[in-house]
Amino acid sequence: SIGLDDDCIVKGAQAPARTTESAKRFGGRWFAESYVDGREFNVGVLQDKSGPRVLPMAEMTFEEWPAERPRIVGYTAKWADGSFDYNKTIRRFGVETDEPQLAAALIDLCRRTWALFELTGYARIDFRIDRAGQPLILEINPNPGIAPDAGFAAAGARAGISYAELIERIVVAALP
Numbered sequence: 001s002i003g004l005d006d007d008c009i010v011k012g013a014q015a016p017a018r019t020t021e022s023a024k025r026f027g028g029r030w031f032a033e034s035y036v037d038g039r040e041f042n043v044g045v046l047q048d049k050s051g052p053r054v055l056p057m058a059e060m061t062f063e064e065w066p067a068e069r070p071r072i073v074g075y076t077a078k079w080a081d082g083s084f085d086y087n088k089t090i091r092r093f094g095v096e097t098d099e100p101q102l103a104a105a106l107i108d109l110c111r112r113t114w115a116l117f118e119l120t121g122y123a124r125i126d127f128r129i130d131r132a133g134q135p136l137i138l139e140i141n142p143n144p145g146i147a148p149d150a151g152f153a154a155a156g157a158r159a160g161i162s163y164a165e166l167i168e169r170i171v172v173a174a175l176p
Helices: 014-026 075-079 082-090 099-115 151-158 163-174
Strands: 039-048 051-054 058-062 090-094 121-127 135-141
Touching: 039 075, 039 163, 051 099, 058 151, 075 082, 090 135, 090 151, 099 121, 099 135, 121 151, 121 163, 135 163, 151 163
Parallel strands: none
Antiparallel strands: 039 051, 039 058, 039 121, 058 090, 121 135
């Protein structure tokens, strides 16, 4: 998330200069992709004896967000405790009950992604839902944060899995 902020949203010809600037500032390789203005979901997947188990889905909502600001879960929203972004980027569960068709589509995409990328143990797949209602994969994270206050642990708790059990399942899945 380092370097991910409002300034990352650029128009057309600005993209090459911005990626070059980011590479110089932070190192590594950078790329530009289309910004999808829409709802965002984080979906944890945990390896189970029977295969990948999709955990309860979290929609990331942007409460009291200024209209002119892009809705992105950037560095400040994740790590700057006490900041506006941190306090107003809210994780909400319940899409499975409220929108079962959307939930079914996300579950299907998670399972297909898990298989296609040969994921193991645990992962988080982030989605954006575009204006036409089409789910798009934003990121596949094969090693998401698993701190007790992280989204993956929150999804596990919603599934009735204690933090200790969640960590145990991840460790067991990693054993030969």
